[in-house]
């Protein structure tokens with residue numbers, strides 16, 4: 468693989484930034500995009516994102532390719548020489564790969580223009596609070612109005628050289644979950660005079676998992692995960708505040724509301740039992756990723772005669788705000804094998820860089836053939 472893409476991937480890897488704060492990342496991408504021949508391209512920024520339109524030689528339709536550009540708030544633990552330079556942040560979901568592949572494909576498309584127009588979307592805030600929905604409503608998107616759209620996501624479990632997708636449902640509906648518990652704290656030796664918010668939040672956490680095991684129809688998949696819990700100030704003070712943060716994943720349309728109703732019923736019981744106040748915020752909600760059957764078929768066909776191996780993907784409870792694009796525009800998402808022993812959102816995620824050229828080939832091939 469060209470050293471150029473390795474360098475770009477590693478430079479991007481060093482500067483992860485969270486949603487709508489991707490200032491250095493946007494500048495890095497713009498510097499590269501401006502170094503390309505400009506005669507047939509139009510570049511527009513949108514918040515911390517970018518649109519790049521490449522005029523096709525005929526231009527009967529417009530094919531869009533989207534990459535996400537944000538990192539995650541997690542301390543990197545890879546010990547790589549090009550590890551994150553931003554303490555507490557890491558490209559732990561592969562968006563550094565996604566961006567490099569987008570730049571590689573853009574370069575190929577600018578140099579050897581296809582007959583149809585191509586639109587590259589560099590989208591902020593995929594991990595939250597969600598850049599796809601507002602980007603979809605933006606003026607440039609309305610102007611370019613693509614006929615089809617696609618995107619990829621790295622998959623640490625798949626070998627390099629393999630891509631994977633499926634028609635129909637690929638990823639779940641999601642909702643974030645933020646809950647605060649507030650009561651009367653006090654001295655550790657006088658629990659009877661206080662309302663212990665660590666006990667309130669812990670009781671909630673145990674009861675929460677009973678929604679999926681006891682209220683949800685077992686034939687309708689759902690996941691509720693708490694990823695963060697914070698409470699208290701010191702070991703001998705009973706905490707007056709606790710906070711939990713998590714995410715809900717569902718497939719069937721009615722399941723999300725059922726789970727949210729269950730959460731609110733549990734919280735009402737917790738308020739009575741612990742004489743406290745609770746407040747719940749559902750943050751960002753993402754629409755499921757539902758792939759167009761015909762376009763997945765064309766994608767598979769575009770890989771025939773290449774060395775890229777296609778396998779059918781199972782549905783996953785992952786979320787992706789790319790689902791909002793697919794709600795309005797026919798398209799699909801696919802997994803790109805990167806063969807890492809550590810998975811997505813892990814502090815040791817270390818995808819195999821040989822997958823970058825596979826990604827570029829799959830993306831350019833799709834733009835030229837869809």
Ligand SMILES: CC(=O)N[C@@H](CCC[C@H](N)C(=O)O)C(=O)O
Pocket residue numbers: 560593594595620641642643713714715751753784785786787788811
């Ligand atoms: C591909 C991937 O890992 N996406 C994220 C999307 C997160 C959405 C939102 N912040 C939430 O947690 O609900 C994922 O965690 O699946």
